[in-house]
Amino acid sequence: MRWGPDNGRNKKEGIIELYERQTAIRSVHASAVPRRGSRIGGDHRDSHLRLICTAALRFSLDPSPSVKEVDVILHDTPFEDRLYKEEKAKGRRDMAEMRAFTRSEIKKSDDKDKVLFILHDKVYNVRSFLNEHPGGEEILLEHKGMDASEDFDDVGHSKDAMELMKTYQVGVISDSERMNKLPKKGWVSKYSKESEKNVQGSSLPFYLFMGGIALVAVLFFYVY
Numbered sequence: 215m216r217w218g219p220d221n222g223r224n225k226k227e228g229i230i231e232l233y234e235r236q237t238a239i240r241s242v243h244a245s246a247v248p249r250r251g252s253r254i255g256g257d258h259r260d261s262h263l264r265l266i267c268t269a270a271l272r273f274s275l276d277p278s279p280s281v282k283e284v285d286v287i288l289h290d291t292p293f294e295d296r297l298y299k300e301e302k303a304k305g306r307r308d309m310a311e312m313r314a315f316t317r318s319e320i321k322k323s324d325d326k327d328k329v330l331f332i333l334h335d336k337v338y339n340v341r342s343f344l345n346e347h348p349g350g351e352e353i354l355l356e357h358k359g360m361d362a363s364e365d366f367d368d369v370g371h372s373k374d375a376m377e378l379m380k381t382y383q384v385g386v387i388s389d390s391e392r393m394n395k396l397p398k399k400g401w402v403s404k405y406s407k408e409s410e411k412n413v414q415g416s417s418l419p420f421y422l423f424m425g426g427i428a429l430v431a432v433l434f435f436y437v438y
């Protein structure tokens with residue numbers, strides 16, 4: 215069954231369910247990253263959360279959605295906007311708002327359905343990502359309840375990884391406990407440095423070849 219805005223389902227129930235089934239929801243969303251240029255209003259964080267909502271609703275109706283179907287829903291932005299406004303008007307929690315946690319809350323959290331840690335004043339629940347993490351699940355579990363910023367920086371993560379991280383963010387650290395430390399340099403740029411290196415590496419033979427031609431041309435000019 216394909217879920218869409220016109221099939222007569224009660225969409226509001228789906229939205230409420232979002233908060234109760236965050237883990238499942240986020241796993242659906244993981245492969246359905248918003249696309250550049252899609253018509254989603256609001257700031258990035260805002261729209262990101264709304265996309266998660268829609269994917270969640272789909273998930274609750276059918277336990278095996280295909281990513282393609284979720285994609286269709288993601289692009290149905292006017293409907294999403296309407297839903298979002300309805301929820302807001304009812305005084306429900308703003309879906310774009312991130313919950314504020316204290317550091318000790320994260321440390322003490324013994325909820326088996328959550329694997330929470332802190333990265334640069336943001337709180338992540340990677341429970342549904344454990345099996346998918348390219349660096350392995352162990353390292354994520356080892357950092358449960360901790361501030362993993364330093365280790366995370368030391369490893370270095372690509373741009374894609376950082377885009378993916380947004381999917382698992384469930385909150386922020388409360389104002390008074392924030393470190394306000396920017397991610398280490400290189401954390402963001404590692405990926406681009408690597409691609410720069412690749413580009414430079416691949417163009418070197420070309421420049422040598424062009425230099426050779428120029429040299430031959432100069433010699434030719436002087437000899438004849």
Ligand code: HEM
Pocket residue numbers: 338340347348349350353354357362365366369370371372373374375376378379382
């Ligand atoms: C939401 C949080 C996280 C996400 C989405 C994430 C995602 C990823 C991704 C996509 C990769 C593949 C390489 C890349 O594209 O950069 C990766 C590798 C890795 N990650 Fe994470 N990661 C997260 C948190 C962490 C944390 C907290 C640690 C702890 C230090 C960690 C340690 C590693 C390691 C060791 C690798 C393997 C690096 C390698 O083989 O070169 N990750 N992660």
